[in-house]
Amino acid sequence: MTNSRTSLSKSQLKSLESIFPGDSMTVAPAEMLIYGTDAGRRFSLPWAVVRPESVEQVQELMRLADRERIPIIPRARGTNVVSACVPDQGGVVLSCLKMNRIISIDPDDFTALVQPGVVTADLRQKAMDMGLFYPPDPASMSVSTIGGNISTNAGGMHAVKYGVTGDYVLGLEVVLPGGETVTTGGRVHKNVVGLDLTGLLVGSEGTLGIIVKAWLKLLPGPEYSATILACFENEQKALRAVQNIFRSGILPCALEFLPAEVMDCLAGYGPVPWPGTAGSALIIQIDGTRPSVTHELRTVRSAVKGCLHLDQTGQDEEDRIWAIRRLINPASFSLGPDKISDDVVVPRGKILDAVQGIRGISRKHGLKILAFGHVGDGNIHVNYMYDDSDPNRKQKVEAARQETLRLVLDLGGSMSGEHGIGLSKKPFISWQLGSAELELMRGIKKVFDPHGILNPGKGW
Amino acid sequence: MTNSRTSLSKSQLKSLESIFPGDSMTVAPAEMLIYGTDAGRRFSLPWAVVRPESVEQVQELMRLADRERIPIIPRARGTNVVSACVPDQGGVVLSCLKMNRIISIDPDDFTALVQPGVVTADLRQKAMDMGLFYPPDPASMSVSTIGGNISTNAGGMHAVKYGVTGDYVLGLEVVLPGGETVTTGGRVHKNVVGLDLTGLLVGSEGTLGIIVKAWLKLLPGPEYSATILACFENEQKALRAVQNIFRSGILPCALEFLPAEVMDCLAGYGPVPWPGTAGSALIIQIDGTRPSVTHELRTVRSAVKGCLHLDQTGQDEEDRIWAIRRLINPASFSLGPDKISDDVVVPRGKILDAVQGIRGISRKHGLKILAFGHVGDGNIHVNYMYDDSDPNRKQKVEAARQETLRLVLDLGGSMSGEHGIGLSKKPFISWQLGSAELELMRGIKKVFDPHGILNPGKGW
Numbered sequence: 001m002t003n004s005r006t007s008l009s010k011s012q013l014k015s016l017e018s019i020f021p022g023d024s025m026t027v028a029p030a031e032m033l034i035y036g037t038d039a040g041r042r043f044s045l046p047w048a049v050v051r052p053e054s055v056e057q058v059q060e061l062m063r064l065a066d067r068e069r070i071p072i073i074p075r076a077r078g079t080n081v082v083s084a085c086v087p088d089q090g091g092v093v094l095s096c097l098k099m100n101r102i103i104s105i106d107p108d109d110f111t112a113l114v115q116p117g118v119v120t121a122d123l124r125q126k127a128m129d130m131g132l133f134y135p136p137d138p139a140s141m142s143v144s145t146i147g148g149n150i151s152t153n154a155g156g157m158h159a160v161k162y163g164v165t166g167d168y169v170l171g172l173e174v175v176l177p178g179g180e181t182v183t184t185g186g187r188v189h190k191n192v193v194g195l196d197l198t199g200l201l202v203g204s205e206g207t208l209g210i211i212v213k214a215w216l217k218l219l220p221g222p223e224y225s226a227t228i229l230a231c232f233e234n235e236q237k238a239l240r241a242v243q244n245i246f247r248s249g250i251l252p253c254a255l256e257f258l259p260a261e262v263m264d265c266l267a268g269y270g271p272v273p274w275p276g277t278a279g280s281a282l283i284i285q286i287d288g289t290r291p292s293v294t295h296e297l298r299t300v301r302s303a304v305k306g307c308l309h310l311d312q313t314g315q316d317e318e319d320r321i322w323a324i325r326r327l328i329n330p331a332s333f334s335l336g337p338d339k340i341s342d343d344v345v346v347p348r349g350k351i352l353d354a355v356q357g358i359r360g361i362s363r364k365h366g367l368k369i370l371a372f373g374h375v376g377d378g379n380i381h382v383n384y385m386y387d388d389s390d391p392n393r394k395q396k397v398e399a400a401r402q403e404t405l406r407l408v409l410d411l412g413g414s415m416s417g418e419h420g421i422g423l424s425k426k427p428f429i430s431w432q433l434g435s436a437e438l439e440l441m442r443g444i445k446k447v448f449d450p451h452g453i454l455n456p457g458k459g460w
Numbered sequence: 461m462t463n464s465r466t467s468l469s470k471s472q473l474k475s476l477e478s479i480f481p482g483d484s485m486t487v488a489p490a491e492m493l494i495y496g497t498d499a500g501r502r503f504s505l506p507w508a509v510v511r512p513e514s515v516e517q518v519q520e521l522m523r524l525a526d527r528e529r530i531p532i533i534p535r536a537r538g539t540n541v542v543s544a545c546v547p548d549q550g551g552v553v554l555s556c557l558k559m560n561r562i563i564s565i566d567p568d569d570f571t572a573l574v575q576p577g578v579v580t581a582d583l584r585q586k587a588m589d590m591g592l593f594y595p596p597d598p599a600s601m602s603v604s605t606i607g608g609n610i611s612t613n614a615g616g617m618h619a620v621k622y623g624v625t626g627d628y629v630l631g632l633e634v635v636l637p638g639g640e641t642v643t644t645g646g647r648v649h650k651n652v653v654g655l656d657l658t659g660l661l662v663g664s665e666g667t668l669g670i671i672v673k674a675w676l677k678l679l680p681g682p683e684y685s686a687t688i689l690a691c692f693e694n695e696q697k698a699l700r701a702v703q704n705i706f707r708s709g710i711l712p713c714a715l716e717f718l719p720a721e722v723m724d725c726l727a728g729y730g731p732v733p734w735p736g737t738a739g740s741a742l743i744i745q746i747d748g749t750r751p752s753v754t755h756e757l758r759t760v761r762s763a764v765k766g767c768l769h770l771d772q773t774g775q776d777e778e779d780r781i782w783a784i785r786r787l788i789n790p791a792s793f794s795l796g797p798d799k800i801s802d803d804v805v806v807p808r809g810k811i812l813d814a815v816q817g818i819r820g821i822s823r824k825h826g827l828k829i830l831a832f833g834h835v836g837d838g839n840i841h842v843n844y845m846y847d848d849s850d851p852n853r854k855q856k857v858e859a860a861r862q863e864t865l866r867l868v869l870d871l872g873g874s875m876s877g878e879h880g881i882g883l884s885k886k887p888f889i890s891w892q893l894g895s896a897e898l899e900l901m902r903g904i905k906k907v908f909d910p911h912g913i914l915n916p917g918k919g920w
Contacts, residue, residue: 108808223709438654
């Protein structure tokens with residue numbers, strides 16, 4: 001991939017226009033502004049934006065782009081926080097938003113067949129209306145799309161019990177550079193024929209092919225759920241309770257951990273239900289049949305015994321507790337107008353080490369850092385709150401970020417559990433992946449995309 | 461890979477002996493006999509058998525083999541039923557049986573770190589002793605090993621609720637041709653850094669690298685389980701009950717379907733609990749907390765309402781019902797001294813079509829075919845019972861087998877849900893996988909194994 005090109009030639013533009021007539025394409029800078037950025041907030045104007053409605057259009061685009069070496073950057077709603085949708089090497093942005101049909105939901109096969117631009121929450125709702133359950137629930141699900149969820153292997157609050165997006169992808173239809181379409185897997189729940197190309201495409205951040213269809217697995221929906229908020233004197237006690245819960249044989253469907261900084265930040269933002277002595281909290285959700293939830297709630301209550309404050313709600317009032325969790329994001333901006341967020345993972349037993357380590361880094365640099373999250377699977381969201389207009393702060397945040405990534409890797413963890421690499425963690429990729437692993441990934445990339453036209457420069 | 465070679469040169473033998481001193485290597489035909497075959501019952505004598513105890517030995521072997529273009533066929537207990545362990549192009553068999561340590565089980569991280577030669581049932585037991593749960597349970601688990609389970613992405617009875625082996629592999633240490641070692645993933649439960657090499661290696665049938673270590677995910681063990689045997693007048697009624705169960709929001713941990721032929725075969729083999737009018741049966745297992753199991757059993761009983769016979773047992777007596785399921789295998793040999801078994805998958809809603817279609821094929825050829833299995837995920841075991849010494853029968857079985865594979869693919873299914881391809885389904889691979897998909901797989905194979913030394917000729 002040469003980076004010396006700066007735009008499309010006239011004949012390339014003409015070819016593009018013949019594939020994408022009318023308003024299915026734009027090159028107007030004002031219209032393209034939004035396609036130059038994503039939730040990661042970097043910016044680079046694309047050369048053109050196209051909005052295919054059909055697989056055939058994607059195929060023609062990929063034939064043209066491969067032949068002419070035009071970078072293609074697939075995206076939908078741009079909720080990506082690691083700048084994986086930013087066309088920083090130029091190229092054509094492919095918006096999947098017009099491929100947004102739920103093609104079918106099959107209550108006998110327990111599958112859904114969808115186009116990539118379907119909003120995740122819409123699929124969840126439609127499945128629920130039919131008594132079916134699509135479990136993955138990334139925080140962005142009311143706006144983010146299935147295609148993006150697959151490309152990042154998005155997780156969510158309920159991953160501890162239900163797994164991540166990839167666990168629900170049974171098959172994909174994907175257009176490769178050059179225009180060839182491959183179908184991996186399909187409507188079956190089990191399949192060991194050939195290499196797992198489906199799994200390889202999941203989480204590949206748009207670097208291997210353009211997803212145009214996905215077969216998803218559905219489950220029977222759980223009958224009931226309930227939530228407990230338990231507040232503790234300190235983090236040690238909260239995390240001991242987490243181990244108690246798991247050791248009692250319970251797998252909560254969500255298990256969120258709030259350390260001291262988050263408790264303080266929330267208390268400073270508005271009224272909170274816990275006493276001032278509380279230094280940590282857990283939000284624990286249980287689902288299943290009604291009797292099982294009742295029974296497990298008792299077990300959870302005994303696992304959190306000795307906590308300072310306990311609030312328990314059934315399904316109809318759960319949102320009262322979850323609203324507290326959702327407040328973290330708006331409340332955190334009281335600590336600084338700008339945020340950089342990472343989503344590190346550590347082995348489940350190393351959460352306290354990670355939280356304390358991050359606290360040390362925060363103190364060292366005099367920064368506001370909130371580290372909280374999905375304690376059930378060791379996935380910690382780290383939000384660095386600062387003022388982007390202060391170059392000194394900005395530099396300190398970058399230093400703290402790097403120290404945190406090092407810390408997490410030293411604990412046997414991973415730099416990302418949900419967000420991916422994109423541009424934002426790319427400089428540090430060799431801290432986690434060895435040269436042999438990277439060489440394999442780059443070799444695989446070449447098999448799918450020999451001329452490197454797909455989302456160039458992203459990921460590994 | 462050239463097939464013209466027929467054995468090791470003297471200098472190659474000498475190099476091998478220096479890596480594998482004493483009884484860690486053999487070239488004695490009598491000792492090598494067992495390494496020439498597996499449960500798929502094809503046979504081809506290897507050139508040598510080596511039994512490494514250390515990663516270093518595997519590295520040295522892979523350096524030598526890659527340089528000298530010596531085929532390496534990894535194996536352990538040889539329970540593979542599609543002949544994936546047979547050295548049909550010659551080469552050196554690598555036995556993983558001496559790398560059989562459970563390195564650690566961590567009750568805080570909910571992970572196990574094991575060598576490939578660990579017997580699956582041993583790991584399950586050791587985890588259970590610590591209150592932890594390793595769910596994958598291939599039928600062979602009392603003899604088969606983790607390495608083999610990973611290489612075939614082995615399933616099992618409980619896959620409908622708990623998924624397959626691949627769902628529990630968090631990371632792998634793998635030696636590549638040339639001797640380089642790569643580590644993919646690790647002790648974390650979530651990880652989206654780079655392409656999912658772990659998932660790619662799972663189910664790759666020993667064609668990409670030699671697994672020397674695996675990080676596995678553990679769950680809290682379920683508190684209780686119970687089983688129901690429900691016998692029905694006919695298959696339609698049994699399968700309607702299956703849909704009722706799922707629609708009631710229950711996810712059984714096992715759900716086995718017995719069609720008419722299996723009922724007859726079992727009744728002819730010994731005493732059975734059901735009345736002569738029963739033409740089909742379901743075995744349904746529920747697990748979870750005790751109150752939840754009690755509650756769900758009630759729901760299941762209402763879902764199977766109208767069945768001819770119902771037997772329900774709590775955890776302590778469940779084995780009484782599961783013994784019937786285990787009888788299918790020995791009983792089936794009353795229909796013929798030889799067996800070829802396939803493990804097709806269809807979309808869950810197409811099970812009846814598949815069973816009836818296979819029945820038609822069986823009648824057309826006048827063959828005894830038993831089709832039964834994991835109805836919960838559409839995975840049907842098809843056992844062709846015949847006399848291998850009768851060439852006419854043998855030919856008919858082969859024809860019936862191919863017609864069944866075609867049938868399953870026409871129903872939107874897959875040729876294999878658990879066994880893999882090996883040699884036995886290799887001739888039919890292009891029926892399921894298109895040339896573009898195969899080209900990608902072969903491209904990926906070249907990235908890992910440029911000289912094609914790893915289990916050559918297997919899979920896709």
